[in-house]
Amino acid sequence: MDDKVIIASRVALELAAGELVNLGIGLPTMVANYLPPGVEVFFQSENGLIGVQPVPAAGLEDEFLTDAGGTPVGALPGACAFDSAFSFGLIRGGHLAATVSAAWRSTRRAISPTGWCRARWCRAWAGRWTSSPAPGR
Amino acid sequence: MATIAALATSRLQKAIGVERAAEMIPDGAVLMIGGFMGVGSPHRLIAELVRAGRKDLTVICNDTSRPDNGIGLLIGARAIRKVIASHIGTNPETQKQMIAGDIEVELVPQGTLAEQVRAGGYGLGGVLTPTGIGTPVEVGKQTIVVDGKTFLVEKPLRADFALIAAKRADYRGNLEYEMTARNFNPLMAMAAATVIAEPIEIVPTGVIAPDHVVTPHVLVDYIIERNRTHGR
Numbered sequence: 001m002d003d004k005v006i007i008a009s010r011v012a013l014e015l016a017a018g019e020l021v022n023l024g025i026g027l028p029t030m031v032a033n034y035l036p037p038g039v040e041v042f043f044q045s046e047n048g049l050i051g052v053q054p055v056p057a058a059g060l061e062d063e064f065l066t067d068a069g070g071t072p073v074g075a076l077p078g079a080c081a082f083d084s085a086f087s088f089g090l091i092r093g094g095h096l097a098a099t100v101s102a103a104w105r106s107t108r109r110a111i112s113p114t115g116w117c118r119a120r121w122c123r124a125w126a127g128r129w130t131s132s133p134a135p136g137r
Numbered sequence: 138m139a140t141i142a143a144l145a146t147s148r149l150q151k152a153i154g155v156e157r158a159a160e161m162i163p164d165g166a167v168l169m170i171g172g173f174m175g176v177g178s179p180h181r182l183i184a185e186l187v188r189a190g191r192k193d194l195t196v197i198c199n200d201t202s203r204p205d206n207g208i209g210l211l212i213g214a215r216a217i218r219k220v221i222a223s224h225i226g227t228n229p230e231t232q233k234q235m236i237a238g239d240i241e242v243e244l245v246p247q248g249t250l251a252e253q254v255r256a257g258g259y260g261l262g263g264v265l266t267p268t269g270i271g272t273p274v275e276v277g278k279q280t281i282v283v284d285g286k287t288f289l290v291e292k293p294l295r296a297d298f299a300l301i302a303a304k305r306a307d308y309r310g311n312l313e314y315e316m317t318a319r320n321f322n323p324l325m326a327m328a329a330a331t332v333i334a335e336p337i338e339i340v341p342t343g344v345i346a347p348d349h350v351v352t353p354h355v356l357v358d359y360i361i362e363r364n365r366t367h368g369r
């Protein structure tokens with residue numbers, strides 16, 4: 001099995017139904033594909049959307065709806081669009097259950113080149129500083 | 138009645154050509170440019186700044202996209218002297234110029250950058266944020282303790298010009314945004330002396346309902362005319 005598939009499917013097991021989860025770009029977006037059946041998790045993309053899903057079929061891509069890497073995505077019914085201050089207010093204000101971020105090194109687990117953490121601070125060499133989710137997780 | 142109509146028309150003269158908009162922006166200007174990896178960037182304005190050969194710009198933006206896209210085109214044209222952004226990891230040309238000392242890069246955590254722009258637009262003296270405490274981000278910055286918790290004091294950011302992109306502008310300049318093309322645009326629309334908006338569509342006043350207006354027209358100085366080819 002491909003390393004990325006292993007990581008993505010392992011991370012998916014950590015997520016619980018109804019949670020708001022922030023996804024970084026690249027491997028983290030694969031996580032959505034490996035959620036256990038019946039587990040509805042809401043993915044936030046930091047560039048301003050809750051309700052990210054993969055593009056449902058080829059040809060439906062739109063240049064104004066992408067993930068944080070600029071790759072086209074879809075949006076589930078009930079999705080919400082907002083600006084960058086709001087987006088990071090969700091993150092910094094403790095409204096997330098988890099964040100899945102590409103990291104070269106993290107404070108709790110050293111997985112190279114990508115990894116995940118629920119630690120207080122997850123440092124990403126791509127330039128993202130991601131604050132951890134709700135207290136107690 | 139004729140006088141009222143004349144007044145109404147004069148207030149609606151916000152639409153200008155992209156060439157005229159670029160002419161307003163001098164070398165060395167401080168710009169805020171909207172967009173996230175080029176999504177929601179004012180592409181026609183950027184192309185015109187490149188064509189006009191602008192130099193020494195300071196650009197505040199989320200990122201410099203890729204070499205072939207959005208703000209990356211300004212980087213490729215060597216138009217930018219300094220960039221304040223949340224990341225440059227997606228543009229090797231920015232990295233190359235930084236290493237060569239041709240461009241000054243100031244990296245800011247993305248949420249902090251959004252708040253600094255918001256503070257600049259909202260008249261705040263700065264924002265207190267825990268992001269970056271205990272990391273290189275805090276070097277050289279003031280910290281403050283509130284109820285036992287330590288915060289960084291991050292200062293407001295303002296610009297000479299905000300170059301923003303919107304889905305729709307009405308005749309007055311009320312703006313509506315689309316999906317992930319919103320990002321920094323509404324924040325930047327508050328934080329610059331002159332705001333130039335590049336809409337995909339221009340619609341009659343009243344088409345955008347009050348509850349759907351994200352950037353009120355009073356903040357918008359100019360709207361870029363749409364392409365003039367009109368099917369020809």
